[in-house]
Amino acid sequence: MTAPSGFTSVDQWALGTIHRALGRPPIRLRCASGAEVSPAATPPLGLIEFSDRAALWRVVFDPEVGFGEGYAQGRILVQGDLVSMLEAVSLVMPEPKQQNRWVRMVLRWMNLVQANTLSGARKNIHRHYDLSNDFYSLWLDSQLVYSGAYFESQSATLEEAQSAKMDYICRKLQLRPGERVVECGCGWGAMALHMAGHYGVSVRAFNISRQQLLLARQKAKETGLSRRVEFIEDDYRNISGQADVFVSLGMLEHVGKEHYPEMGRVIERTLGKSGRGLLQFVGRNHSQPLSPWIRKRIFPRAYVPTAGEVLAFLEPGDFSVFDVENLRPHYARTLEQWLERFENSGEQVSKRFGPEFVRIWRLYLAQAIAGYRAGALQLFQVLFAGARCQQTPWTRAHLYESGRQTGTGSAPVHRMP
Amino acid sequence: MTAPSGFTSVDQWALGTIHRALGRPPIRLRCASGAEVSPAATPPLGLIEFSDRAALWRVVFDPEVGFGEGYAQGRILVQGDLVSMLEAVSLVMPEPKQQNRWVRMVLRWMNLVQANTLSGARKNIHRHYDLSNDFYSLWLDSQLVYSGAYFESQSATLEEAQSAKMDYICRKLQLRPGERVVECGCGWGAMALHMAGHYGVSVRAFNISRQQLLLARQKAKETGLSRRVEFIEDDYRNISGQADVFVSLGMLEHVGKEHYPEMGRVIERTLGKSGRGLLQFVGRNHSQPLSPWIRKRIFPRAYVPTAGEVLAFLEPGDFSVFDVENLRPHYARTLEQWLERFENSGEQVSKRFGPEFVRIWRLYLAQAIAGYRAGALQLFQVLFAGARCQQTPWTRAHLYESGRQTGTGSAPVHRMP
Numbered sequence: 001m002t003a004p005s006g007f008t009s010v011d012q013w014a015l016g017t018i019h020r021a022l023g024r025p026p027i028r029l030r031c032a033s034g035a036e037v038s039p040a041a042t043p044p045l046g047l048i049e050f051s052d053r054a055a056l057w058r059v060v061f062d063p064e065v066g067f068g069e070g071y072a073q074g075r076i077l078v079q080g081d082l083v084s085m086l087e088a089v090s091l092v093m094p095e096p097k098q099q100n101r102w103v104r105m106v107l108r109w110m111n112l113v114q115a116n117t118l119s120g121a122r123k124n125i126h127r128h129y130d131l132s133n134d135f136y137s138l139w140l141d142s143q144l145v146y147s148g149a150y151f152e153s154q155s156a157t158l159e160e161a162q163s164a165k166m167d168y169i170c171r172k173l174q175l176r177p178g179e180r181v182v183e184c185g186c187g188w189g190a191m192a193l194h195m196a197g198h199y200g201v202s203v204r205a206f207n208i209s210r211q212q213l214l215l216a217r218q219k220a221k222e223t224g225l226s227r228r229v230e231f232i233e234d235d236y237r238n239i240s241g242q243a244d245v246f247v248s249l250g251m252l253e254h255v256g257k258e259h260y261p262e263m264g265r266v267i268e269r270t271l272g273k274s275g276r277g278l279l280q281f282v283g284r285n286h287s288q289p290l291s292p293w294i295r296k297r298i299f300p301r302a303y304v305p306t307a308g309e310v311l312a313f314l315e316p317g318d319f320s321v322f323d324v325e326n327l328r329p330h331y332a333r334t335l336e337q338w339l340e341r342f343e344n345s346g347e348q349v350s351k352r353f354g355p356e357f358v359r360i361w362r363l364y365l366a367q368a369i370a371g372y373r374a375g376a377l378q379l380f381q382v383l384f385a386g387a388r389c390q391q392t393p394w395t396r397a398h399l400y401e402s403g404r405q406t407g408t409g410s411a412p413v414h415r416m417p
Numbered sequence: 418m419t420a421p422s423g424f425t426s427v428d429q430w431a432l433g434t435i436h437r438a439l440g441r442p443p444i445r446l447r448c449a450s451g452a453e454v455s456p457a458a459t460p461p462l463g464l465i466e467f468s469d470r471a472a473l474w475r476v477v478f479d480p481e482v483g484f485g486e487g488y489a490q491g492r493i494l495v496q497g498d499l500v501s502m503l504e505a506v507s508l509v510m511p512e513p514k515q516q517n518r519w520v521r522m523v524l525r526w527m528n529l530v531q532a533n534t535l536s537g538a539r540k541n542i543h544r545h546y547d548l549s550n551d552f553y554s555l556w557l558d559s560q561l562v563y564s565g566a567y568f569e570s571q572s573a574t575l576e577e578a579q580s581a582k583m584d585y586i587c588r589k590l591q592l593r594p595g596e597r598v599v600e601c602g603c604g605w606g607a608m609a610l611h612m613a614g615h616y617g618v619s620v621r622a623f624n625i626s627r628q629q630l631l632l633a634r635q636k637a638k639e640t641g642l643s644r645r646v647e648f649i650e651d652d653y654r655n656i657s658g659q660a661d662v663f664v665s666l667g668m669l670e671h672v673g674k675e676h677y678p679e680m681g682r683v684i685e686r687t688l689g690k691s692g693r694g695l696l697q698f699v700g701r702n703h704s705q706p707l708s709p710w711i712r713k714r715i716f717p718r719a720y721v722p723t724a725g726e727v728l729a730f731l732e733p734g735d736f737s738v739f740d741v742e743n744l745r746p747h748y749a750r751t752l753e754q755w756l757e758r759f760e761n762s763g764e765q766v767s768k769r770f771g772p773e774f775v776r777i778w779r780l781y782l783a784q785a786i787a788g789y790r791a792g793a794l795q796l797f798q799v800l801f802a803g804a805r806c807q808q809t810p811w812t813r814a815h816l817y818e819s820g821r822q823t824g825t826g827s828a829p830v831h832r833m834p
Binding site for chain 1: 508567568569571702703704723724725728729732733735736737738739740741742743745746791792793795797804805806809811812813814816817818
């Protein structure tokens with residue numbers, strides 16, 4: 001411990017205020033003046049150190065953005081396991097009854113400039129997903145799947161778990177050769193290629209990230225699937241034509257609550273009364289705005305819905321919900337592996353994007369792991385079908401059969417050779 | 418066909434109006450005067466005959482109650498398979514944009530006199546469930562389970578499927594010996610006794626039907642489970658004390674939408690942050706009032722919710738939804754078996770309650786089968802857990818293991834010897 005030279009009781013008060021606002025986690029707080037708050041009971045998980053008074057006061061004033069920015073700039077230092085410390089905070093931190101006036105103002109301003117209009121959505125998506133395909137190749141799996149995986153066994157690798165996730169969804173949807181699938185937000189194309197290659201369906205896959213589409217089209221050519229998979233650069237609101245199946249993974253988070261009725265109408269006009277669909281998305285237990293720091297630095301204008309909010313926008317289309325599964329622990333595991341790979345490529349990332357970028361992304365990935373571990377974030381898969389859909393299996397046992405080459409249930413699933 | 422004596426073009430007009438309002442199903446309509454409407458294309462599934470003009474006009478004026486009452490009184494006769502005909506109507510009948518003024522007035526009046534206050538709920542439940550235990554014994558399974566069963570194989574008997582359903586729910590909940598369970602609405606006690614007898618938990622089971630409780634307590638004595646199962650005559654709103662598990666089958670339909678926030682608070686104060694629960698209930702794809710005839714004759718003040726409406730009342734308690742399953746085809750199968758057994762006991766029921774009662778119950782059961790077959794009704798099981806619950810399995814594979822004596826997942830399920 002440094003000697004309390006330059007100690008001021010005001011710093012001490014600020015640290016105490018922050019510690020209380022965090023719900024008194026087992027974490028020590030210290031600032032450069034030497035002021036310090038130590039938790040009484042449990043041995044502390046680590047230390048958060050404020051290198052200057054401005055960084056400290058910004059956290060008092062605007063906890064989430066203040067901490068995120070201070071950490072990114074290297075003015076707030078963390079000693080100890082970042083994920084465990086964030087998890088501890090997530091477990092004890094009371095939800096603010098109301099954001100303070102400054103935070104509310106900033107949120108309103110962000111809502112305005114980040115609005116998901118057709119052009120706004122393109123800008124928002126571009127900022128995250130067009131960073132560079134090389135960057136994502138450093139820490140995602142070899143197929144570049146940027147959504148929660150499914151670890152059938154706890155010892156599965158990330159590559160196995162991403163393949164298993166895609167296959168699990170195909171089995172839930174009971175895809176049959178020749179069916180028409182619309183994929184809404186297709187990333188680098190892994191799911192579209194998996195469905196076409198293994199289940200013999202034809203896919204129209206929509207995306208507004210140009211970088212992702214370039215690579216997706218290249219992969220389709222390389223695997224000889226260009227005839228069955230069409231990658232289309234367009235907004236979900238412009239999806240036209242009918243399909244048997246609608247699928248969307250990790251895209252709903254970018255739609256924004258105010259556009260859910262539009263999303264519902266797109267699904268309804270695509271599937272009619274007899275189609276079926278699956279949505280995978282990050283969810284919440286109850287409605288609350290996304291962290292303003294995450295919106296500022298990572299996902300502009302994103303909103304993480306409750307399962308009920310998603311079911312609600314499926315109601316006007318008279319869709320029957322058949323299966324909702326929460327795969328929360330699987331997303332924690334996925335993110336742990338992403339973070340590990342990311343840290344291993346830290347130097348490369350730092351060379352290209354600078355050390356501040358590395359700290360921003362580390363904090364984003366670590367916060368997400370903490371959220372899933374603490375039960376604050378959920379990963380939902382929602383399977384639904386038109387009221388006249390005949391593709392509903394008798395039980396879900398076919399999803400879990402060992403040695404399954406073909407599914408079971410009322411509609412067997414066939415694999416392409 | 419009878420000769421068209423006394424034929425009037427007004428009867429003809431009325432029949433045409435009814436046929437159009439039903440969405441032009443492949444069903445012939447005829448009235449005593451000889452007026453008739455025959456569907457053009459498909460061979461008709463059957464014939465609906467109005468024996469007098471008053472019965473005919475009541476249907477024009479108030480389709481659902483008019484048909485139900487006319488059928489009950491024997492003034493509307495049905496030739497052909499009642500279930501198939503109702504299913505055909507359910508498939509094509511357009512949902513009325515707005516009920517007519519008379520129906521709205523009747524619904525408002527029913528809302529008032531059937532309100533689910535503490536005493537009102539007792540009256541409403543008494544009217545249905547206290548009819549007599551002997552009556553229900555005639556057509557339910559041997560354990561008297563009055564909710565949708567789970568047919569693991571399509572050839573399972575009703576008794577097997579009801580046992581399978583209860584066990585499936587215990588596995589979903591991963592019950593462990595010694596845990597405390599609250600059951601909300603326990604019928605004749607089968608589920609409470611199954612949980613205590615096979616999983617070693619202790620159960621407090623609530624119900625406001627006295628007839629059901631009398632039999633449930635007797636069964637607890639006979640099976641030596643009185644020490645572990647307490648049957649309590651009280652309203653769900655009076656449930657107090659903590660539990661590890663909250664379970665409720667086929668009871669939510671009686672709560673009424675306006676009392677959902679109360680239901681949510683009861684579950685929250687029972688489970689806290691670490692408990693878990695399962696609700697099984699009849700559901701809808703989208704919000705709509707229950708048939709006024711069903712409310713008048715079968716279930717006073719019942720309301721059938723959407724899955725989203727149920728998830729919504731779990732949100733304030735910060736519960737994580739882990740699994741929503743729609744078992745619609747299983748309830749159709751369950752009801753088919755109930756109806757078959759009911760018809761086999763028709764004479765006995767008629768002797769005790771009269772032929773009108775038999776027709777009312779036949780129509781109720783047949784309508785329900787038709788609703789599930791046509792996709793208008795759903796059967797949901799919602800599994801949820803407090804945000805701090807540690808009892809969440811890694812996958813759902815343990816639910817479908819063959820030869821399962823013990824479950825798998827993070828928390829193995831133990832059976833009592």
